[in-house]
Amino acid sequence: MWTWAHKFGSPGYFYALAGKVNPWLTALYIALFATGLYLGLVVAPTDYQQGDSYRIIFVHVPSAWMSMFVYVVMAVFAAIGLIWRLKLTAVLAKASAPLGASFTFLALATGSIWGKPMWGTWWVWDARLTSELILLFLYLGFMALQAAMPDRQTAWRAGAILLLVGVVNIPIIHFSVDWWYTLHQPATITKLGAPSIHPSMLVPLLIMAVAFKVFYLSLLLSRARAEILHRERRTRWVQELARSGQL
Amino acid sequence: MTEFLYMGGYGGYVWSAYGLCLLVLLANVIAARLRNHNARREVKKYTGREQ
Amino acid sequence: MRAQRRNRLFMVIFILIGIGIATALTLNAFRQNILFFFTPTQVVAGEAPSGHPFRIGGLVAVDSVERAAGSLKVHFDVTDTVNSVSVTYEGILPDLFKEGQGIVTKGILDGKGVFVASEVLAKHDENYMPPEAEHALRAAQTLQNNSDK
Numbered sequence: 001m002w003t004w005a006h007k008f009g010s011p012g013y014f015y016a017l018a019g020k021v022n023p024w025l026t027a028l029y030i031a032l033f034a035t036g037l038y039l040g041l042v043v044a045p046t047d048y049q050q051g052d053s054y055r056i057i058f059v060h061v062p063s064a065w066m067s068m069f070v071y072v073v074m075a076v077f078a079a080i081g082l083i084w085r086l087k088l089t090a091v092l093a094k095a096s097a098p099l100g101a102s103f104t105f106l107a108l109a110t111g112s113i114w115g116k117p118m119w120g121t122w123w124v125w126d127a128r129l130t131s132e133l134i135l136l137f138l139y140l141g142f143m144a145l146q147a148a149m150p151d152r153q154t155a156w157r158a159g160a161i162l163l164l165v166g167v168v169n170i171p172i173i174h175f176s177v178d179w180w181y182t183l184h185q186p187a188t189i190t191k192l193g194a195p196s197i198h199p200s201m202l203v204p205l206l207i208m209a210v211a212f213k214v215f216y217l218s219l220l221l222s223r224a225r226a227e228i229l230h231r232e233r234r235t236r237w238v239q240e241l242a243r244s245g246q247l
Numbered sequence: 248m249t250e251f252l253y254m255g256g257y258g259g260y261v262w263s264a265y266g267l268c269l270l271v272l273l274a275n276v277i278a279a280r281l282r283n284h285n286a287r288r289e290v291k292k293y294t295g296r297e298q
Numbered sequence: 299m300r301a302q303r304r305n306r307l308f309m310v311i312f313i314l315i316g317i318g319i320a321t322a323l324t325l326n327a328f329r330q331n332i333l334f335f336f337t338p339t340q341v342v343a344g345e346a347p348s349g350h351p352f353r354i355g356g357l358v359a360v361d362s363v364e365r366a367a368g369s370l371k372v373h374f375d376v377t378d379t380v381n382s383v384s385v386t387y388e389g390i391l392p393d394l395f396k397e398g399q400g401i402v403t404k405g406i407l408d409g410k411g412v413f414v415a416s417e418v419l420a421k422h423d424e425n426y427m428p429p430e431a432e433h434a435l436r437a438a439q440t441l442q443n444n445s446d447k
Contacts, residue, residue, distance in 0.1 A: 041265075045428035046255060049394065053257035054426060056264045063268070083307045098278070102271050110264040117260050119419045120392030126334045164310065165317055181334045181355055183402055188424040198427040215272065219279050226282035233290045242294040247287050 009086045011228045012237045018221040025218035032211035040204035047201075056114040058204055061189075062212040064107035067135055068170050070100030070216060074142075075167040078160035088224075090156040091231070093163065094146055095223035099216055101139035108132055119183060127176035128184035131169060138166040335402050341413075342381040348407055354383060355402045355421065363397055376401065376413075387415040394420035 040058035047054040074093045081089035111129070112122045123129065142159050149155035177186045189195040195202055229247075232238045241247050254261045335355035336346045346352050359375035359382055366372070370389055374397075375382040385403055395401065395418065405415035427435075 042251070045430075047426050048429040048432035049422055049425075051257060051393075052255035053260055053393075055254070055261050057426070059264060059268045079310055082310050083303060099275060102275055106268055106271055109267055113260050113264045113267075117257055117393050118422060120390075120395075121417070121419055124334075124419065161313070164313060167314075168317055183334060183419055183421055185422055185424045188426065191424075196425045198431055200428065201426050219275055222279040223282060226279065226286040229283070229286035229290055233286075233293055238290055239294055242287075242290050247290060 009088045011087065011091075011232055014088060015225055015228050018225050022218055022221050022225075025214055025221070029211050029214040029218055032207055032214060036204050036208035036211050040208060044201050044204050045198070050118055053114065053117050054201075056110055057201075058208045060107060060110040060114060061205060062209040063103045063110060064132070065209060066212050066216060067100060067104035067107050067132070068173060069213070070096050070103060071135065071138070071163075072167070072170060074100065075163045078163040081156065082160050082164075090152075090160075091224050091227045092220065093159070094156075095220050095227055096216075097139055097143045097146070099219055099223070101136060101143065103212070103216075104132065104136040104139060108136065124183050126182040126184055127180040128173065128182045131173040131176050134169055135166075135173060138162070138169065141166075337378045338376055338381045338383045339378055341383050341407070346407070351404055351406050351416070353402055353404045354385075354413060356382075356400070358395070358397050358399050358401055360397045376403065383411070383413050385413045385415050385418075387418050389418070391418055392420040394422055 036058065041055060044055070046052055074096050077089040077093040077096075080086055081093070108129075111132075115124075116122050142162055145159045145162060146155050149158065174187075174190075176182060177184055188197050189202070189205075197205070229238060252258050252262070335353035338354060338356050340346055341354055346354070354376055356376040356378045359377040362373075362375040362382075362384075364373045371386070372388070372391065373384065373386050375384050377383075385405070387403070387405075400421040400423065402419045402421055403413070403415045404417040404419075405413050408414055
């Protein structure tokens, strides 16, 4: 277990492996997006209540799920990084932050675009929308911290603590629709019992959710590779790669 | 086709939501490529110096 | 080295537990305060603030919507099936607004117990299905109700 973790955690090994896997991931998310969009926009029927406006769900819900998922992943990296000091955790968390912030922004923006025709407003300060906005600030706060502190080690440690503190926001976002009266609807899929969405709409939604997840994984690996090269630019293995023309 | 774009009257909302997603995801792809490109250039600067 | 790692592990766990407790306490304190809206029953019982704006959430009562000809004025009752409050509003209603629909409306109670709304928002449920499925569902429910009788 430990030898495995150290081998995988070594920057050189990770760089090579990520480089090999990434073209496949790219092809996979393009295929998933194409299928999901076709099923969601063309094949899926109109909703009985919301007409065609409900189709925003196929980008809104995956973005919102990813906004929380990426944050939890970063918090796990933070915990591992603080306890075991694996170098790679800082790289992966730092590479995740702009991606998570993008998903959070998309969840808020597409929700707003959906809210205008259905609810009658772009924005309300209910518990769900407010806690999701706080999530965006957590991402931006982490990124600002990494950019502002001159020492990389101190910046990462401070950022990791911020990530761990902010993790309490995640259950608040998820359960806000049950704990308080909100304008936002309660959960359709992640609730006890069967999802209250017709299979013809559920399938494209799940495909889009997987597409978003693979997209995140692919971009995480790509950003992490760039960050590793930058950090290890003077090491022997990186220079070796450059000299042999494999970069 | 026009009916598809019309989206039962919600075309403006639906397409702007999807357009925004495309824009943001594409920007992320381009940013990641750019970072890799710059990192490689940076590495090669050191390679030249050592030789 | 090992002891140091264990100490760091304890520190992280300690921080997490501390934050958890602090949040639980805060949430508990907030529980009554972050109500986005009041129910008609609460309004009838006088629990809603009088004299300044608040929100009511409920269903638009069936057969209660009256639109004034030639203007955007509308009058309807909002109900939680136990109590109801009558509402007047002038403005554009959201697309989902209809009798039986869940809504949240912001406004102020006038002296006669009428809620003068400045904003009406629609609250939809978490169900998504094609219209045919909804018709079938409703037909099945009617059938069951009839057989229950």
